[in-house]
Amino acid sequence: MKTPLSENDVRKLRAGEIVFLSGTLFTARDQATRRLLEKSNAIPKNAAVYHCGPLAKKKNKKWKLVSAGPTTSARMNALLPSLIKKCGVRAIIGKGGVDAKTKAAMRGKCVYLAAVGGVGALYAKQLRVRSVRWLELGEPEALWELDARSFGPLIVAIDARGKSLY
Amino acid sequence: MKFSQVSLLTQKILLEAQTRLPAVVERALRAALKREKSKLARLQLKTILDNVALAKKEKLPICQDTGFLEFFVEAEKDFSLIEKGIRDGVAKATREIPLRPNSVDALTRKPLHANEPIIHFISARAKRARLTLFVKGAGSENQTGIFMLPPTSKKIEEAVILFVKNHAAHACPPVFVGVGIGGNAERALCLAKKALLRENERSRNPANAALEKSLLRKINALGIGVMGLGGLTTALGVRVETAATHTACLPVAVTLNCWALRKASAKLK
Numbered sequence: 001m002k003t004p005l006s007e008n009d010v011r012k013l014r015a016g017e018i019v020f021l022s023g024t025l026f027t028a029r030d031q032a033t034r035r036l037l038e039k040s041n042a043i044p045k046n047a048a049v050y051h052c053g054p055l056a057k058k059k060n061k062k063w064k065l066v067s068a069g070p071t072t073s074a075r076m077n078a079l080l081p082s083l084i085k086k087c088g089v090r091a092i093i094g095k096g097g098v099d100a101k102t103k104a105a106m107r108g109k110c111v112y113l114a115a116v117g118g119v120g121a122l123y124a125k126q127l128r129v130r131s132v133r134w135l136e137l138g139e140p141e142a143l144w145e146l147d148a149r150s151f152g153p154l155i156v157a158i159d160a161r162g163k164s165l166y
Numbered sequence: 167m168k169f170s171q172v173s174l175l176t177q178k179i180l181l182e183a184q185t186r187l188p189a190v191v192e193r194a195l196r197a198a199l200k201r202e203k204s205k206l207a208r209l210q211l212k213t214i215l216d217n218v219a220l221a222k223k224e225k226l227p228i229c230q231d232t233g234f235l236e237f238f239v240e241a242e243k244d245f246s247l248i249e250k251g252i253r254d255g256v257a258k259a260t261r262e263i264p265l266r267p268n269s270v271d272a273l274t275r276k277p278l279h280a281n282e283p284i285i286h287f288i289s290a291r292a293k294r295a296r297l298t299l300f301v302k303g304a305g306s307e308n309q310t311g312i313f314m315l316p317p318t319s320k321k322i323e324e325a326v327i328l329f330v331k332n333h334a335a336h337a338c339p340p341v342f343v344g345v346g347i348g349g350n351a352e353r354a355l356c357l358a359k360k361a362l363l364r365e366n367e368r369s370r371n372p373a374n375a376a377l378e379k380s381l382l383r384k385i386n387a388l389g390i391g392v393m394g395l396g397g398l399t400t401a402l403g404v405r406v407e408t409a410a411t412h413t414a415c416l417p418v419a420v421t422l423n424c425w426a427l428r429k430a431s432a433k434l435k
Contacts (some may be wrong), residue, residue, distance in 0.1 A: 001358070016206070018209065025329075029282060030176075033363065052230065053230060053231070053266065054230055054266075055227060055230040055265070055266040057264050061170075064170065066226060066227060066264060067221075067226055067227045067228070067229060067230035067232075067266075068230050069229055069230050070309070071231070071305065072305045072336050074336055095338065095393060096335050096393070096394055097335065097338045097394065114393060114395065116210045116213045116214060116217075116393060117229075117305070117338035117393055117424065118214065118217070118228060118229045118303075118338050118424055118425060119213055119214060119216075119217040119229075120217070120221075120226075120227060120228060120229040120230040120231075120428045121217050121220045121224070121226040121227065122213065122216055122217040122219040122220050122375075124230075125220075136277075137268055137277065138267065138270060138277030139266065139277075139279075140230075140266055140268065141277070153209055153210075153213060155206060155209075155210075155395065157395060159225065165206075165338060165396065166335065166393050166394055166395070
């Protein structure tokens with residue numbers, strides 16, 4: 001599938017399906033998610049947000065990902081309903097799932113894609129760094145804009161109809 | 167012993183622990199793949215094993231969370247020299263492997279752009295001097311609990327299973343479950359960590375081994391499965407360590423570790 005995803009695209013996905021994503025992704029975990037609620041135009045509408053604090057290396061002024069698997073989505077639970085509403089997020093990629101309030105906020109417009117936890121080296125090979133902002137939050141917490149090429153496998157773990165595998 | 171030798175040894179075991187999964191852990195993952203029938207469990211276990219092979223081949227950290235760096239120093243003397251060597255080795259490995267700069271100020275959350283190691287010193291005879299590293303991701307460390315049970319309680323197993331039931335999905339299962347029983351509160355937590363570092367899968371103490379076996383069976387019956395998406399394998403192993411406690415105390419500590427049980431150890435010379 002290609003990002004940005006439309007509302008229609010995500011409504012078609014069913015819990016249990018396996019997908020590979022290509023196109024732009026934005027990483028945002030604890031600190032970046034908090035900041036996105038104040039600066040919602042920092043990412044475009046219909047974005048795919050990846051719960052990931054990458055391990056990256058800077059060589060000749062260019063960032064390269066070394067290891068970039070998912071982080072626990074539940075830590076961001078309290079912020080996610082507002083994030084979906086304010087930023088129009090279409091897909092959340094992470095691990096471990098989200099709570100009932102977030103699930104309700106996702107209904108009809110957003111899916112949760114489960115990446116395999118700990119698979120950092122392999123996923124990093126499928127992702128390139130396009131830009132990075134908010135590095136003052138620290139490398140793991142910054143807002144990384146990534147170019148994905150067949151990023152996966154990802155599992156539709158909570159679909160837009162509210163069906164969940166957890 | 168020289169400062170530079172300790173620094174080099176630290177860098178060596180950091181590279182080993184971050185990029186090569188212990189053989190016994192890889193075997194446990196393969197055994198789980200053989201057992202699993204669910205499509206999603208199998209796909210994820212295969213992806214995990216592909217990642218382990220790639221990390222080993224290209225010397226890449228298995229997981230982007232290069233974790234807490236916890237060192238256990240067993241030595242007779244030279245503690246301050248060893249500590250300096252470890253700190254130097256951690257700083258160099260952070261730049262060179264590289265490792266993710268994970269440390270932040272606890273209250274302001276300001277990034278320190280570095281890794282602050284946790285170092286324990288244990289007295290040992292000079293010929294038994296060792297440096298052991300335990301790499302534990304935050305997702306696993308966050309899933310840690312301590313219960314001060316009534317001393318006559320028969321509910322040790324129940325407490326451990328309930329904890330695993332509520333927390334395993336967030337710790338990148340299939341998990342390893344470290345259980346520490348006895349001592350005082352912080353001793354019990356150390357025992358749970360020590361259990362995860364133990365070499366042999368089953369305790370040599372028959373009572374502990376029986377508890378490990380029973381817990382493993384009951385935990386795998388929970389059906390949480392790989393990454394919480396269901397299946398037969400919720401835990402790859404359960405390890406119990408015990409110590410003497412106070413007659414009026416029964417501390418039980420549980421700490422979960424993701425499938426990537428990362429550790430390495432070397433002789434200190």
